[in-house]
Amino acid sequence: MNFALTVILGLVGLFALAALMRWGARHALTGQARAMAHDMPLTAAFGILVILIYTAVAIAAPALAPFPERDIVGTQFQAWSADHPLGTDRIGRDMLSRLIYGARNTVGIAFATTALAFVVGSILGLWAALVGGWLDQVLSRLVDALMAIPALIFSLLLLTIFGTSILSLILVIAAVDATRVFRLARAVAQGIVVMDYIEAAKLRGEGSWFLIRREILPNALAPLVAEFGLRFCFVFLAISSLSFLGLGIKPPTADWGSMVRDNATLITFGDVTPLLPAGCIALLTVAVNFVVDWQLHRASGLKEQ
Amino acid sequence: MDGLTQTRSGPRRTATGGRTPWEDIVLSNVLRIILVRVALGIGLLFIVSLVIFWATELLPGDLATQLLGQSATPETVAALRDQLGLNDPAPVRYWMWLSGAVTGDFGVSMANGRPIAEMIGARLGNTVFLALYAAALSVPISLVLGILAALWRNSVFDRMANAGALTAISFPEFFVAYILVLWLAQTGLFPSMVRINPTTDLGDRLYMTFLPALTLTLVVTAHMMRMTRAAIINLMASPYIEMARLKGLSPLRIVLRHALPNALAPIINVIALNLAYLITGVVVVEVVFVYPGLGQLMVDAVSNRDIAVVQAVALIFAAAYVSLNLIADVLSTITNPRLMHQR
Numbered sequence: 197m198n199f200a201l202t203v204i205l206g207l208v209g210l211f212a213l214a215a216l217m218r219w220g221a222r223h224a225l226t227g228q229a230r231a232m233a234h235d236m237p238l239t240a241a242f243g244i245l246v247i248l249i250y251t252a253v254a255i256a257a258p259a260l261a262p263f264p265e266r267d268i269v270g271t272q273f274q275a276w277s278a279d280h281p282l283g284t285d286r287i288g289r290d291m292l293s294r295l296i297y298g299a300r301n302t303v304g305i306a307f308a309t310t311a312l313a314f315v316v317g318s319i320l321g322l323w324a325a326l327v328g329g330w331l332d333q334v335l336s337r338l339v340d341a342l343m344a345i346p347a348l349i350f351s352l353l354l355l356t357i358f359g360t361s362i363l364s365l366i367l368v369i370a371a372v373d374a375t376r377v378f379r380l381a382r383a384v385a386q387g388i389v390v391m392d393y394i395e396a397a398k399l400r401g402e403g404s405w406f407l408i409r410r411e412i413l414p415n416a417l418a419p420l421v422a423e424f425g426l427r428f429c430f431v432f433l434a435i436s437s438l439s440f441l442g443l444g445i446k447p448p449t450a451d452w453g454s455m456v457r458d459n460a461t462l463i464t465f466g467d468v469t470p471l472l473p474a475g476c477i478a479l480l481t482v483a484v485n486f487v488v489d490w491q492l493h494r495a496s497g498l499k500e501q
Numbered sequence: 502m503d504g505l506t507q508t509r510s511g512p513r514r515t516a517t518g519g520r521t522p523w524e525d526i527v528l529s530n531v532l533r534i535i536l537v538r539v540a541l542g543i544g545l546l547f548i549v550s551l552v553i554f555w556a557t558e559l560l561p562g563d564l565a566t567q568l569l570g571q572s573a574t575p576e577t578v579a580a581l582r583d584q585l586g587l588n589d590p591a592p593v594r595y596w597m598w599l600s601g602a603v604t605g606d607f608g609v610s611m612a613n614g615r616p617i618a619e620m621i622g623a624r625l626g627n628t629v630f631l632a633l634y635a636a637a638l639s640v641p642i643s644l645v646l647g648i649l650a651a652l653w654r655n656s657v658f659d660r661m662a663n664a665g666a667l668t669a670i671s672f673p674e675f676f677v678a679y680i681l682v683l684w685l686a687q688t689g690l691f692p693s694m695v696r697i698n699p700t701t702d703l704g705d706r707l708y709m710t711f712l713p714a715l716t717l718t719l720v721v722t723a724h725m726m727r728m729t730r731a732a733i734i735n736l737m738a739s740p741y742i743e744m745a746r747l748k749g750l751s752p753l754r755i756v757l758r759h760a761l762p763n764a765l766a767p768i769i770n771v772i773a774l775n776l777a778y779l780i781t782g783v784v785v786v787e788v789v790f791v792y793p794g795l796g797q798l799m800v801d802a803v804s805n806r807d808i809a810v811v812q813a814v815a816l817i818f819a820a821a822y823v824s825l826n827l828i829a830d831v832l833s834t835i836t837n838p839r840l841m842h843q844r
Contacts, residue, residue, distance in 0.1 A: 239664070340545075341545070341548045341549065341552060342552065344545050344548070344549050344819065344822070344823055344826075345549055345552065345553070345815070345818075345819045345822070346777065346778075346780055346781045346818060346819065346822050347781065348781035348784060349780070349781060349784075349799075349814075349815050349818045349819060349822075350815075352784075352799060352800070352803050352811065352815070353553065353556055353811055353812070353815045354556075355803055356556075356802070356803045356806050356807075356808050356811045357556055357808065359806070360803075360804070429671065433673050436673050437673060437674065437675070437784075437785050440673070440675050440785065440788075441784070441785065441788055441800050441803075442800075442804060443800070443803055443804060453673075453675075456675060456676075456679070457675075460679070460789075463679050463682055463683055464682070464686070464687075464693060466683065466687050468683065470679065471676070471679055471680065471683065474673060474675060474676035474679065475676065477673050477676065478668075478671055478672045478673065478676050481671035481672070481673075482667070482668050482671040482672075484671075485667055485670065485671050486667070489667065
């Protein structure tokens with residue numbers, strides 16, 4: 197129960213820091229940024245703060261971690277102590293160091309995957325909406341068929357075929373999620389391509405690439421950015437789940453999903469250590485969701501106020 | 502009377518003239534929509550099975566070499582290929598696979614040569630049991646919570662429920678599962694591992710699978726609650742609700758009698774979507790609780806790269822997913838007052 201208290205205190209502290217940050221932003225910033233800071237709910241400020249902390253930890257991992265991620269520095273399952281603040285894992289690697297490196301590996305891989313899914317999905321989606329006709333039909337029906345298979349099941353099927361390396365993990369998850377991005381990008385762009393200015397640009401003789409890049413994309417950006425956040429959460433959870441199942445990122449690379457599985461035996465003895473990496477996953481996903489929620493709320497014109 | 506007999510004798514009769522009773526028009530219309538949707542669903546299942554089958558074609562090497570492993574000589578491989586029908590062209594093999602799958606014969610595992618139907622057998626029942634158990638817990642809870650949140654919109658309860666739901670959606674399933682293990686299994690209230698076999702009676706089964714079912718419930722309740730709330734709040738802005746309010750009806754009566762029937766279609770969709778989500782959810786949860794279900798089988802098969810088993814399980818999961826979506830569509834058509842009471 198002592199531990200639960202620490203967690204609650206930590207979260208309260210983060211919220212207080214977020215409130216302070218928001219207060220600072222409201223006073224220091226000017227113009228549009230200031231207006232944004234003004235209608236920002238506390239949850240969104242909390243989300244931004246957490247994302248910033250994760251980014252900082254991921255970038256500065258080697259400087260922050262007391263030990264290298266792969267080195268065996270003690271006996272197995274040591275308790276929390278001054279030397280090893282969070283103890284050691286199943287084969288004696290420092291938990292804290294692996295947790296810190298996990299920010300780099302797990303989040304980095306999830307981010308790269310989301311970015312890839314986004315580039316492929318949105319370009320194809322915008323293109324399909326712009327060109328229409330048989331290209332649109334072929335791509336849309338293909339995506340429909342692929343989306344009829346649940347994402348996790350389809351990823352498992354593809355991983356069986358391509359093997360379970362990090363590269364195939366990234367490609368498989370990106371491919372599966374690109375179908376979802378395609379759907380949204382196409383739906384958004386379909387409302388835009390019927391506008392007069394697109395017609396005008398077409399009459400000027402602009403090519404498809406120019407139309408997508410300069411005319412459609414800027415107007416489709418708001419929903420796509422919100423979708424990026426949501427997609428990141430899905431990808432992040434999918435990669436963590438696969439790693440947890442032993443089919444994603446594998447030891448000795450420090451990864452939060454596989455760390456939970458590796459040390460799960462401790463939980464049955466009432467030790468919370470294996471929950472920490474899972475908690476890291478949950479905290480980041482909550483943070484991103486809070487920010488996305490705020491952005492969607494803004495984009496919807498404050499309908500629910 | 503005449504109208505009723507007509508309806509019974511065949512809904513295929515199309516509406517002609519003003520004399521036809523409304524049942525006829527409604528039935529023919531709704532029935533046509535439903536039939537088209539079912540046909541589309543079956544077509545989709547075919548395409549899904551094609552995609553899953555096509556996966557084997559991408560695999561380097563083939564089933565015969567995989568099955569024989571080290572002891573493969575050109576002669577034995579050729580003999581086994583012949584026996585398994587691997588020399589046939591792909592369309593023929595697809596047809597054999599699909600017709601086998603429909604009758605419950607999925608071929609043999611590549612890892613141990615056992616018939617897949619035998620491996621799936623009891624596990625399928627276990628997984629369905631777990632999913633239904635979770636559904637029975639989560640559907641009533643999330644409907645009640647969603648309606649209450651819509652009723653007390655922007656109250657403390659609503660905000661707490663929303664923040665809680667958003668948090669629960671963001672948690673990986675295994676995190677929720679292990680928190681429950683730490684909290685409920687640690688004290689010895691519930692077992693953290695599920696040991697069931699076909700002879701376990703229902704009471705024991707419900708007790709043993711409580712933790713996995715509760716995990717799934719927590720994960721899907723959040724989604725269902727949020728969407729139920731959104732569906733009802735959307736309707737609450739419409740003029741006829743305002744009318745009801747001005748008439749002086751109580752908020753509860755407005756929600757239950759006026760908003761809920763119109764919100765049924767989106768809510769049914771949400772429930773079906775989440776039941777479909779349970780299908781993928783079970784995979785992780787089954788592994789955490791060592792539950793003898795299909796998800797566990799599939800994960801094992803993926804790490805052994807046993808494509809035949811993966812295909813069979815993927816086909817079952819995908820079929821369940823497609824059918825759930827189909828049922829949702831049909832049900833929301835039936836519950837749509839505008840379609841049922843067409844003028």
